[in-house]
Amino acid sequence: MRFQLTEDQRALQGGVRELLARRFGREELRAAVDAPGCLDRALWRELGAVGFFALRLPEVQGGVGLGLPEAVLAFEEAGRTLLPGPLMATHLAAAEVPGAATGETVVADVGACGLVEWLAAADVVRGDAAGAVPLRSVDPLTPLHRVPVARGVDPVAVLLTAAEQLGSATRACELAVQHARAREQFGQPIGGFQAVKHLCAEMLVRTETARAAVYAAAVTADPADIDTARLLADEAAVRGARDCLQVHGGMGFTWEFEVHLHLKRAWVRTHRAGDATESEENLAAELLAQPI
Amino acid sequence: MDLTYTPEEQEFRARLREWLGKVLPVLPPKPSPDDWPGRRAYDLGWQRRLHDAGYADVHWDASPTMRLIFLEETEKAGAPYVGAGFVGLLHAGPTIAAEGTPEQRARWLPPILRGEEVWCQGFSEPDAGSDLAALRTRARRDGDDYVVSGSKIWTSHAEVADWCELLVRTDPEAPKHRGISWLAMPMDAPGITVRPLKTLAGSAEFAEVFLDEVRVPVANRVGDENDGWRVTMVTLSFERGTAFVGEVVACRRVLRELAGEARKNGRWDDPVLRRRLGRLNAEFRALWRLTQWNVSEAERTGGVPGVGGSVFKLRYSHARQELYDAAADVWGPDSLDLDRPWVLDRLSSLSYTIAAGTSQIQRNIVAERILGLPKGR
Numbered sequence: 151m152r153f154q155l156t157e158d159q160r161a162l163q164g165g166v167r168e169l170l171a172r173r174f175g176r177e178e179l180r181a182a183v184d185a186p187g188c189l190d191r192a193l194w195r196e197l198g199a200v201g202f203f204a205l206r207l208p209e210v211q212g213g214v215g216l217g218l219p220e221a222v223l224a225f226e227e228a229g230r231t232l233l234p235g236p237l238m239a240t241h242l243a244a245a246e247v248p249g250a251a252t253g254e255t256v257v258a259d260v261g262a263c264g265l266v267e268w269l270a271a272a273d274v275v276r277g278d279a280a281g282a283v284p285l286r287s288v289d290p291l292t293p294l295h296r297v298p299v300a301r302g303v304d305p306v307a308v309l310l311t312a313a314e315q316l317g318s319a320t321r322a323c324e325l326a327v328q329h330a331r332a333r334e335q336f337g338q339p340i341g342g343f344q345a346v347k348h349l350c351a352e353m354l355v356r357t358e359t360a361r362a363a364v365y366a367a368a369v370t371a372d373p374a375d376i377d378t379a380r381l382l383a384d385e386a387a388v389r390g391a392r393d394c395l396q397v398h399g400g401m402g403f404t405w406e407f408e409v410h411l412h413l414k415r416a417w418v419r420t421h422r423a424g425d426a427t428e429s430e431e432n433l434a435a436e437l438l439a440q441p442i
Numbered sequence: 443m444d445l446t447y448t449p450e451e452q453e454f455r456a457r458l459r460e461w462l463g464k465v466l467p468v469l470p471p472k473p474s475p476d477d478w479p480g481r482r483a484y485d486l487g488w489q490r491r492l493h494d495a496g497y498a499d500v501h502w503d504a505s506p507t508m509r510l511i512f513l514e515e516t517e518k519a520g521a522p523y524v525g526a527g528f529v530g531l532l533h534a535g536p537t538i539a540a541e542g543t544p545e546q547r548a549r550w551l552p553p554i555l556r557g558e559e560v561w562c563q564g565f566s567e568p569d570a571g572s573d574l575a576a577l578r579t580r581a582r583r584d585g586d587d588y589v590v591s592g593s594k595i596w597t598s599h600a601e602v603a604d605w606c607e608l609l610v611r612t613d614p615e616a617p618k619h620r621g622i623s624w625l626a627m628p629m630d631a632p633g634i635t636v637r638p639l640k641t642l643a644g645s646a647e648f649a650e651v652f653l654d655e656v657r658v659p660v661a662n663r664v665g666d667e668n669d670g671w672r673v674t675m676v677t678l679s680f681e682r683g684t685a686f687v688g689e690v691v692a693c694r695r696v697l698r699e700l701a702g703e704a705r706k707n708g709r710w711d712d713p714v715l716r717r718r719l720g721r722l723n724a725e726f727r728a729l730w731r732l733t734q735w736n737v738s739e740a741e742r743t744g745g746v747p748g749v750g751g752s753v754f755k756l757r758y759s760h761a762r763q764e765l766y767d768a769a770a771d772v773w774g775p776d777s778l779d780l781d782r783p784w785v786l787d788r789l790s791s792l793s794y795t796i797a798a799g800t801s802q803i804q805r806n807i808v809a810e811r812i813l814g815l816p817k818g819r
Contacts, residue, residue, distance in 0.1 A: 151444065151445055151447050151451065151456055151510075151737070151738060152443075152444045152738055153443055153444065153734045153737075153738040154443065154735070154738045154739060154742055155443060159443065174719060191708075207466070219443050272760065327815065331815060331816070338816070338818060339816050340818040341809070341815035342815065342817065342818030343818065344802070347804040347805065347806065347810070347813075347815045348806075348809065350808040351756070351804075351805035351806075351813065352756075352805065352815055354809065354813060355753050355756050355757050358732070358750070358753050359729070359757050360728070362734070362735040363724075363728040363732075365443055365731075365732050365735070366731040366734070366735075368443070369444070369445050374723075375727065376726065378727045378728055378731075379723060380722060381724040382725075382728050388547055423716060424667035428722055429714075429720070430717035430720035430724075431713075431716065431717060431720060433720035433721070433723040433724050434716045434719050434720035435720075436723060437698050437700075437701035437720075438698075438701050
């Protein structure tokens with residue numbers, strides 16, 4: 151058993167992180183917030199060119215030929231930088247929708263809760279989008295439509311969503327720690343106060359527990375492992391963003407500071423894969439399914 | 443990332459399973475929890491069997507993955523716990539192995555491995571708990587002996603121990619971390635009084651140990667004089683490594699039994715309870731994966747477990763308490779009946795967020811040593 155990232159996986163993680171830092175940094179994030187609903191097609195093609203969408207497509211089909219663990223690492227990085235767009239839908243369509251793998255075609259999916267992300271910006275929609283009604287999305291980086299008919303959810307989508315949540319949780323913890331080290335009150339960094347440092351410690355505990363669950367599910371692709379990953383990663387992302395906001399005090403409540411974007415995106419993702427109660431019920435049933 | 447086991451690891455598991463299948467049916471009956479000499483004999487007898495079968499030093503020399511397999515398989519098979527052997531095998535032994543002289547290793551390690559001697563731990567004091575380095579038990583040099591006076595607390599197995607790994611203050615003038623030494627104290631030395639302490643579960647699981655001018659040979663000091671704090675940290679990092687593997691396996695079994703019980707008594711029809719059990723399933727599945735992750739990391743970095751153990755302990759101790767609170771919901775009024783199974787386990791779960799470093803201290807460790815936040819209160 152060697153449940154650690156391999157050298158290749160580290161390299162891939164580093165490569166994606168480097169690309170996203172270069173192409174989607176703070177300024178690009180601000181620009182995206184100021185232009186809601188606009189998808190950066192050039193960036194999308196660039197993601198296609200480096201194999202983000204074709205990552206799991208076999209090499210004979212022009213793909214990269216990698217597996218779920220590598221896809222999880224890439225989506226974790228996307229979650230970390232709040233990269234906007236229907237990444238998941240396009241990635242999942244790589245084998246079926248022409249141009250999806252290369253980033254030429256943008257694909258949207260009807261989700262499990264009857265929500266469609268990025269419908270207006272998409273070239274192709276999978277699922278029944280008839281009667282779609284736009285709603286004023288709480289997340290400025292995810293335009294949403296409601297449709298009458300929900301679509302069954304792909305377990306891979308559940309897992310990759312959990313990977314995005316994991317990336318977001320990791321980032322929220324880093325931001326909170328940076329601030330707690332730098333911000334001084336009462337003549338010392340606030341991270342020296344136990345009330346603050348314990349919030350940060352709990353963020354790390356939730357993130358690292360979720361990481362083990364998400365990576366394990368990527369290796370096994372077992373349905374119970376995926377439900378586990380989803381529940382833990384949702385918790386790590388939503389509570390992580392909340393605590394990060396709290397550590398930042400008044401600044402955390404501003405539009406300017408990015409933590410609200412993490413929180414709002416985390417909320418959107420908790421609905422993407424259907425109700426959490428479904429995962430809880432699956433895992434409850436699993437307790438009875440296997441012998442003691 | 444790979445969760446499959448190597449052929450060597452699989453063979454180790456298969457051989458262990460086969461051996462457990464043969465040896466467990468012929469074990470003597472378990473002694474009553476109040477029968478301390480009986481418990482000592484039973485626990486040492488088990489260690490002796492492990493020794494004779496070649497598993498004695500699985501906690502020391504085996505790779506972290508082999509140790510994981512050992513703890514997983516013994517728990518699944520319902521084998522005895524390490525019990526009275528805990529301090530010897532998991533604290534004092536590894537410390538002596540890492541820091542002792544060849545003579546000290548030869549004197550103390552073989553009896554631990556053969557299941558002949560029991561060790562207890564004399565670290566905490568009434569006024570030195572979380573702030574362990576504030577300990578005041580004094581050791582004064584007198585010829586070839588230290589003369590030790592003070593008191594220790596929360597000492598498990600003190601009544602039946604042969605040796606005590608003892609932290610004493612050898613230099614009261616030095617800064618508090620720099621005046622401590624680590625001694626092996628024979629428990630039959632004159633001047634030692636053991637007073638059992640009753641836990642909230644109603645049993646005497648640990649004791650207070652009073653030391654009145656106890657003579658301990660200087661030759662029993664492991665490590666340099668006043669270097670005991672560093673020597674101790676070696677020990678504590680073992681405690682936070684694979685220590686909970688068997689327990690996570692056990693919790694997952696308890697959770698399945700609970701689900702079965704809920705199905706029988708009708709509580710399963712309550713969706714709130716059902717989903718709570720579903721969440722606990724996620725929790726313990728994740729804790730198992732985190733264990734595998736930490737073990738693999740120890741494997742990669744060469745064995746000594748790191749502060750990742752604190753992350754695990756924080757989450758696990760809380761989850762264990764949640765498990766038994768959910769259990770009480772499944773049993774209803776039966777959860778008030780001490781004759782029901784698990785009611786004592788529910789009570790003992792209350793110690794998990796306190797023992798071996800409280801959750802508050804663990805959060806300080808995580809924040810300061812992993813996240814790099816400043817020290818301060």
